[in-house]
Amino acid sequence: MPRRASPSAAVAIHRPDARTPVxxxxxxxxxxxxxxxxTAARVSRHDLERLEDSWCDxxxxxxxxxxxxxxxxxxxxxxxxxxRGEGQMxxxxxxxxxRSQFAAPGRKERAGLGVIPTRLAHCGSLWSRPIDRAxxxxxxxxxxxxxxxxxxxxxxxxxxxxGHAVLIDLHSMPSIPFGQTGHGARIVVGDHYGxxxxxxxxxxxxxxxxxxxxxxxxxxxxxxxxxxxxxGQPDRGIHAVQIEIDRGLYLTPARTPDEDKVAMLAxxxxxxxxxxxxxGPGADSLPQAAE
Numbered sequence: 001m002p003r004r005a006s007p008s009a010a011v012a013i014h015r016p017d018a019r020t021p022v023x024x025x026x027x028x029x030x031x032x033x034x035x036x037x038x039t040a041a042r043v044s045r046h047d048l049e050r051l052e053d054s055w056c057d058x059x060x061x062x063x064x065x066x067x068x069x070x071x072x073x074x075x076x077x078x079x080x081x082x083x084r085g086e087g088q089m090x091x092x093x094x095x096x097x098x099r100s101q102f103a104a105p106g107r108k109e110r111a112g113l114g115v116i117p118t119r120l121a122h123c124g125s126l127w128s129r130p131i132d133r134a135x136x137x138x139x140x141x142x143x144x145x146x147x148x149x150x151x152x153x154x155x156x157x158x159x160x161x162x163g164h165a166v167l168i169d170l171h172s173m174p175s176i177p178f179g180q181t182g183h184g185a186r187i188v189v190g191d192h193y194g195x196x197x198x199x200x201x202x203x204x205x206x207x208x209x210x211x212x213x214x215x216x217x218x219x220x221x222x223x224x225x226x227x228x229x230x231x232g233q234p235d236r237g238i239h240a241v242q243i244e245i246d247r248g249l250y251l252t253p254a255r256t257p258d259e260d261k262v263a264m265l266a267x268x269x270x271x272x273x274x275x276x277x278x279x280g281p282g283a284d285s286l287p288q289a290a291e
Contacts, residue, residue, distance in 0.1 A: 008142065008143070008146040009074070009075075010030070010032075010075035010142055010146060010147070011071065011072070011073055011074060011075075011143070011146045011147050012074055013069065013070070013071050014069070014070040015064070015069050016064045016065065016067050016068065016069065018067060019067060019069060019161075020066075020067035020068060020158075020162075021158045021159075021164055021165050021277060021280075022066075022067060022069070022158075022166045022167075022273050022276050022277045023068060023069045023070075023071060023151065023154045023155055023165065023166070023168070024060050024063045024068045024069070024070045024071070024167075024170060025071050025072075025151060025167060025168070025169040025170065025227055026053075026057045026060050026070070026071070026072040026073065027072075027073045027081075027082035027083050027147060027169070027171075027227060028052060028056070028077045028081075028082075028171055028172075029052060029053045029054070029055065029072065029073070030052070030072070030073040030074045030076045031049075031074075032074050032075045032076060033045055033048065033075075033076050033078065033079075034079065037076070037078055040127050040128060040129075040135070041078075041126060041128070042128045043120075043123050043124075043126055047120065047123045047126070048076065048078040048126065050120055051076070051077040051117050051120070052076060053077075053171050053172040053173075054247060054251060055172075055250070055257045056170060056172040056245060056247075056250075058257055058262045058266065059170065059250065060072070060170055060266075060269060061266050062266050062267070063270060063273050065270065066270040066271075066273040066274050066277070067273065067274065068168070068277070071150050071151055073143060073147055075142070075143050077117065078126070079142065080115060080116055080139040080140060080143045080144040081113070081114070081115050081117055081144075082143065082148065082226075082227065083169075083171075083226050084109075084113075084115040084226050085115060085226045085230070086115055086144065087101065087115075088102075088105070088106070088108075088109050088114045088115045088226070089105065089109055089114035089115055089118075090102065090109045090110050090112070090114060090118075091105065093109075093118040093119070093130065093131065094116075094130055094132070094136070095129075095130045095131065095132040095133065097132075098131070098132070098133060102114075112125075112126075115144065116135075116136065118131065148227075148230070148231075151167070151227070152231065155167060155231055159236075159237045159238055163280075163281075164237040164238070164239065164280060165237065165239070166239050166276045167227075167228065167231055167239070167241070168205075168240075168241055168243060168272070168273070169224070169228050169240065169241070169242045169243070170243050170245075170269070171222075171242065171244045171245070172245050172246070172247045172250075173188065173222070173244040173245065173246060173247065174246075174247060175246055175247075175248050176221065181220050181221040182217050182220040182221040182222075184215050185215045185216065185220070186212070186214035186215055186216070186245070186246040186248070186249055187209045187212065187214060187215075187216040187217075187243065187244065187245055187246070188217050188222045188242075188243070188244040189205050189206055189209060189217070189218050189219075189241055189242070190218070190222050190223045190224030190225075190242035190243075190244070191219065191223075191228070191232075191241050191242075192223050192224040192232065195232070195234075196224055196228040196229060196231075196232025196234065196239070196240040197234055197241050200279055200280070200281060201239045201241060201276065201279065202241060204275055204279050205243070205272065205276065206218060208271060208272045208275055209243070209272075212265075212268060214246075214249070222242065222244050223242075224240070224241070224242040225242060227242070228240035228241060228242045245265065249261060249265065250262050250265050
């Protein structure tokens with residue numbers, strides 16, 4: 001049976017008996033809402049659940065059997081967004097004493113989707129009061145920092161053992177609306193425009209994604225967030241890609257898992273893990289059986 005360790009109540013690590021260079025990250029599918037979060041919220045839990053990458057952890061359920069270490073956030077994204085940097089917040093979303101450390105917000109941060117999610121469309125503010133220093137520290141120490149520490153340690157161990165490491169950061173996305181860049185794509189592979197992984201990995205990921213017989217795009221509209229930008233260091237032997245999967249491929253209209261579709265995607269993702277484990281930086285490492 002796979003071995004499981006937990007660096008905190010918020011994060012779980014599942015290790016295979018026979019590991020490969022692959023680490024799978026699932027940062028946004030956590031469904032545990034600590035009492036402190038529900039007490040601080042001015043909206044319902046149902047509203048907070050809209051932040052989740054609903055049930056995409058089910059797609060990664062066979063990743064450990066395929067040889068990957070699986071790192072997953074158990075606590076919900078409403079606590080802290082592990083795919084944002086600690087400095088990614090809009091000053092208006094935090095208490096006045098914190099505003100000086102969040103001086104250059106981007107579009108997502110201004111929309112309330114910073115390292116602490118603070119607003120959602122049709123909900124307004126998520127919290128009863130602005131995030132203060134104590135709340136920020138608790139959220140980062142409880143979830144964000146343990147998550148990134150776990151990833152860093154597992155990636156370093158894989159690189160030391162195999163000479164390189166592969167990080168697959170798994171997410172789900174709403175269907176991309178008409179008129180937006182990437183409209184029609186059901187799978188988006190992000191490598192930060194070549195900055196987080198070398199081509200030998202990205203090309204194989206794109207190939208395996210294409211086997212789903214849906215439209216696949218690269219870096220449009222999601223080029224990869226904080227996780228792949230931070231941990232993907234291809235010149236140091238760590239290659240990272242982000243994969244976004246349209247929730248319409250595996251959820252019912254009621255946003256519950258369609259078990260048949262989930263099972264199909266889980267088989268596909270396990271194959272992706274196996275292929276990512278079988279290739280490497282050298283041209284001679286492409287497996288014959290995959291041709």
